[in-house]
Amino acid sequence: MSQVFVNIALSLDGYMAPEGMTLAHWDTADYKDWGAKWGAMMGWLLKQRYFRENHGFGAGGEIGAVNDMVRRTMERTGANIMGKRMFEQGEASWPEEAPFHTPVFVLTHEKREPWVRPGGTTFFFVNDGAESALAQARAAAGDRDVRISGGADVVQQYLNLGVVDALEIALAPVMFGGGRRLFENVREPLPQFKVDHVLAGPDATHVRYVRT
Numbered sequence: 001m002s003q004v005f006v007n008i009a010l011s012l013d014g015y016m017a018p019e020g021m022t023l024a025h026w027d028t029a030d031y032k033d034w035g036a037k038w039g040a041m042m043g044w045l046l047k048q049r050y051f052r053e054n055h056g057f058g059a060g061g062e063i064g065a066v067n068d069m070v071r072r073t074m075e076r077t078g079a080n081i082m083g084k085r086m087f088e089q090g091e092a093s094w095p096e097e098a099p100f101h102t103p104v105f106v107l108t109h110e111k112r113e114p115w116v117r118p119g120g121t122t123f124f125f126v127n128d129g130a131e132s133a134l135a136q137a138r139a140a141a142g143d144r145d146v147r148i149s150g151g152a153d154v155v156q157q158y159l160n161l162g163v164v165d166a167l168e169i170a171l172a173p174v175m176f177g178g179g180r181r182l183f184e185n186v187r188e189p190l191p192q193f194k195v196d197h198v199l200a201g202p203d204a205t206h207v208r209y210v211r212t
């Protein structure tokens, strides 16, 4: 049966994005050092061959258990859901062939026609809430899974709806000291998880938690 999963990277002190990483400072990565902090959290991913090929970064890159995990995550995903702030940063930086290759449902108050990219990614802009976006994503995903891609605001909404079957976190040993914190605004009844799988690497520990 199709699952709903979150798959994100997290700083050791619990942030999904460093302070200063906003569209307003997109071209000044030295602002509050956000570029270096983001790169340190994502370093493990940027090295993986599958990720590099999917983002048009060229040949080469690591192969192995982490690369396999990145590929499996993409292959199991039949639809993505993301927030407007994640989308607008991606719009400014993804290659023309956006790296999702599925329908993507963008939660936003902005009204906008679907944005079709080459390579199978179409962004649909959803104005009627998280539950509607999930219903549309489930229908689009078919037998495959629905990935809640981020950012923090959107992940929190799905945790509060109690629909997250698996929470996959790449915990990187880097401190941000501020930014977009993952675990805030999470309300009772709190979702409960148990550890399902751990993959340790030098740049991140990959933990998969599943709902109990």
Ligand SMILES: NC(=O)c1ccc[n+]([C@@H]2O[C@H](COP(=O)([O-])OP(=O)(O)OC[C@H]3O[C@@H](n4cnc5c(N)ncnc54)[C@H](OP(=O)(O)O)[C@@H]3O)[C@@H](O)[C@H]2O)c1
Pocket: 007, 008, 009, 010, 015, 016, 017, 021, 022, 082, 083, 084, 085, 086, 087, 089, 107, 108, 109, 110, 126, 127, 128, 129, 130, 149, 150, 151, 152, 153, 154, 155, 157, 180
């Ligand atoms: N660490 C990771 O793995 C990871 C993954 C993904 C993203 N990120 C980072 O996370 C940051 C963004 O996270 P964020 O928490 O600031 O923002 P976000 O979750 O990406 O987007 C929040 C915005 O989406 C819209 N939205 C959300 N829920 C809505 C709803 N129910 N109805 C209508 N609109 C809704 C609102 O924008 P409007 O009102 O303007 O439409 C809201 O301000 C970025 O820096 C991104 O790069 C990190």
